[in-house]
Structures are given as C-alpha cells and as structure tokens.
Amino acid sequence: MSTKTTPRVGTQATMRSQTRSVIPPHSELKTKTSVGGSTERIATASTFERLSSIGDTTTRSEVGQEMTSKTETTDLPFFKQDQFTDVVLQVGGKKLYTCRALLAFNSPVMAKILSSGSTKNKDLDLPEKEYEDVVELLAFIDPRVDYLITEQSAIALLPLAEEYEIRSLKELCEQTIIQSFRRMKKGKKPGSIPVDISLEYLHMADKYEFPGLRKLVTDEFVNNEDPNATKSLMESTLISEHMKLTVLDKKVEKVHFELDRERRERTAIETKLGDYGHKRIGRRPLLE
Template identity: 35%
Template sequence: MSTPTSSTAAKAEALVASATGVSEEKKPATTAPDYSMFSTPSSLTDVVLVVEGKKLHVSQALLCLASPAFLKMFEGDFKNKTEVPIADKKYADFVEFLLCIHPSTCKPVQRETLDIVLPLADEYEVESLMQRCEQFVLNLFQLKDAQRSDPSNVELVHFLYLSDKYKLSALLDACVIKAKYRTYEGEHGIKTLREFNLLSADTKFRVLSGRTSLLEVTLTGVQMFKQRLDHIVTPECNGCYGPVYNHTSPGCRVQLKSDLLAYFDKLTSYFREDPRYVEVSEGRKLAVKQAK
C-alpha cells in the first residue's frame, strides 16, 4: 500500500496547524461543526469533490493523509485533476464523513451517524475512523444506562452484523458474548432476524458454540443435582406412614425426587432429540479437528 511522501505529509501537518490554530493537545474537546465549511474554496483547499452534482472544496493533502484510498486516486486516474466526481454517494452522508475525518472538526461518531460513516470509512480505508466507530459501540456497552448498554435483540444483531462485515474484532467479541445469552428461537429470537442470517458462517458458529457451552454447563449442573437427590431420600419415608405406602403425600421426599427426576429427564431429552444440538456439537468437533 502506498504512503504519502514526506513533502505531502509535511504539507498536511502545516495545513492542520493552520486550520486548527492549536495543537492536538490543546484542541477543544467539542466544537460546533460548520456544515458549510466545504461549500467555498479557501487558501487551504486545492481540489473539489463533486457529490450529487454539489461541490465540496477540500485539501488533497489532508485527504491523502487520512485515507490510503484517496491517495491512490490522486496518484492515479485523478492526478493533477482539480475536480473529482464521487459516484453513488449521498451528499449529506459524504459531508458527515468529511466532518469526522477533518482535523478542524473531527466530529464524534454518534448512533445516528454510525451506519453512515462506518461504510465510508471502510471504503476509503480510514482505519482511525473505523476504530472510533468500534469504540463508540463498545462504550455504549459500558454505560450505566441499562437500556443502552444492553440493547434489544434487533440492535445487538445489527452491531454483530457490522462488526462481522467490517472486521471489528473487539466489537465482534463483545457482541458474541452478549448474543449467546439471547433468545434464539421464537418470535423475538435472534435467529429470525434478517441480519443474523447475513452473518458469516464463522460468526454464526461462534454464537451457537457459545450457546452450546452454556447448555452443557446447565446439563452438568442438572446431573450433579440428580446425584444429590439420592441423599434426600432416607430408607423410611416420614410422609407416608399409614396403612398404604403409596408415596403420594405432598410432603413425601420420595415423590419429590420422582417428580424432579421426571422433569430433568424431560429437559435433557430436548437436547437428545433436537438434531440442531447434534449438528452444532459435531460442527464444533470438526472445527477443533481441522484446527489441529
């Protein structure tokens, strides 16, 4: 991958200093972005991007410094061009993208803009903006506000889809952990959502593997509890004294054990009879074998 020349980088640094007027350390944490900043040329702009027929006056050096994709464009087909058409993009979306990468604004990622700037950051290879998008969602998960930190199935699967599609590994790990505890089947299950079915096979496997591990822990606990039930019943049943020993008294420990065992057998039979459980288990064994 090409990198900006030293002269280009030096020019970009000078432009950053001129545009901001302050160093990175002293730059205000938040500034009101000027949405008209790209509408007119200035001494700092030297190229025009044309989006939906509208002109955006920008600095070629700054774009090259932020985006390897722009660098390839300006060193290739659009070398020495003063106007560059940007096809198949919305003007408002592209302005939002530029505001996020321009050093004088560096607009923060927001929930309303995440789905706008992340695809553009990926397309134009702006790694720093992609990391900011990832960190934005991770920060949501850490909020004390339970509703925002623990999103609905729809929003969680959307974040899972974004992290899978754009290779955001830290966010993907966090989403998989959350997804494995969510309802899988049924009207509100994650399996029924369109974006879940768009996930890569590897990510689906990670979610299902995590759920299987939880089920195995549950089944292990059930088996241990069944063993402990054997110590509840004594040779004599105090709840069944009388002419008929049928163990039907509500306080009978023998009947309690029988009822619990029947319930556990029914619970575990779901996993023995459900072919999907077998498929997931076999799939995990195969993956482990292939990894070796």
C-alpha cells in the same frame, strides 16, 4: 490522529428521514476559531429510532431535533474555496473544497487515487456517495473542525472508513458503537435486547470485523431466551455462515455447562441423602 470531541454550541442532531440541512444531521460540528464504490446503509431511520429509544437519554435528546443556527453551517472550511483548496469533491451535484495532502494523509486509498495521472488538477467525483456522509468524513479529518461522533454518524461513516481504509475512523466508530451497546444493556437482564436490534449490531461486528462488539452481541444472543432468536439468526441473509456457527457453538456450550451444573447439584443432593440414610440405619434402637 487524535479524536476531536469538543461539542458544537447551539447545534443538535436531527433524523436523516427529516429534511436535510447542509450539515450531517447526526453529528455535532464546530469550526475552530484558530485556523490550522457504493455506500451501504447498515441501518434505516426506523432502526435509528429503535436504537435511540433503547439507549441513554443523551442520545434520545439529540435525535429528532432541528438545527438552531443556520449561520454555523456555512462556517465549515470545506463549504467554500480558500487558499488551501487544491481539489474539489463532487458529491450528489454539490461541491466540497478540500486539500489533497489532507485526504492523502488520512487515507492510503485516496493517496493512490489522487496520485494517478487521470485525477491530477481535476475535480474528484464521488458517485453514489451521500453528501452528508462525505461532509462528516471531511469534518473528521479536517483539523480546523471539532467533531463529536455519535452512534448514528458512526454507523453511517463505517462504509467510508472501510472503503478508504481510514483506520483511525474505523476504530473510533467501533468504540462508539460498543459504548452505545453497553449503555443499552446497562441495568437489563442478559439476553433482553430485542432480536432484531441484536442482529443489526451482529451484522456490523461481522462485516467490519469488530471482535469486541462481536463478543458482546454473541453473549447477548446466547442468553436470549426468545425461542425465535436462533431462528431469526439462521434466516438472516446479513450474517455470515461462520458467524452463525460461532453463535450456535456458544449456545451449545452454554447448554452443556448448565446440564453439567445440574448433574453436579443432583449428585451432591443424592450424596447428602445417602449419607443421611446411612446415619439413620446405623443408629442403635431405642431401649423399651
């Protein structure tokens, strides 16, 4: 499935901690003119503020701004019933109207749920899900909606992408988070990202098995000269023991590499000094 990235006109993001609108505050959505378990929170609003303050200016300008067009929020196809509606999602006491075939095509888990006899011709209840996150999910899979993903929406959608096995969304979330982390590191000394921020990213890389993100954050930890970095990593309850050992092994490798380099440099200096001494001793004495 191709990624839809046409930005929404006149609508920008807002923080989750603010008063919520009917549109997820951390994405940009636009209706196309042509009609065609428990969710775990990875980062809090305060974490998003810290991430955006380190990221690029585009991210900072999107976060914390109110919606400018309430009319646009009612244009999304799943906010009202139409001729394509054959299932209603019940989320947090609200209804979202969509198509069974659309859900089943994008999610093998949804396909099994919708094909079971207990859910046929009935509303589908999604308990303990965030309404805004489900709206984001529908916006991603609905071909009638242009969807621009941000790092904040990627973090929020990851649990749903994992639970419903939506591979294309999970891959898009990983790419978005990696790009954000790279922008954060751009122009900065390796290891300069605050430890608590690196731990957030390492947790995502570890939990969702993102090898590219895992390598980037591991390198950041290895180069972090903060004496509390290793301690914070070892005390974290969010990072698996395997991931902790992987980071520690990399740090040990770095120490061995630096020690070996120092030995080579010392040996080279001593060799030069020895050669210089031999040359002086081998010289003929000056004539009186």
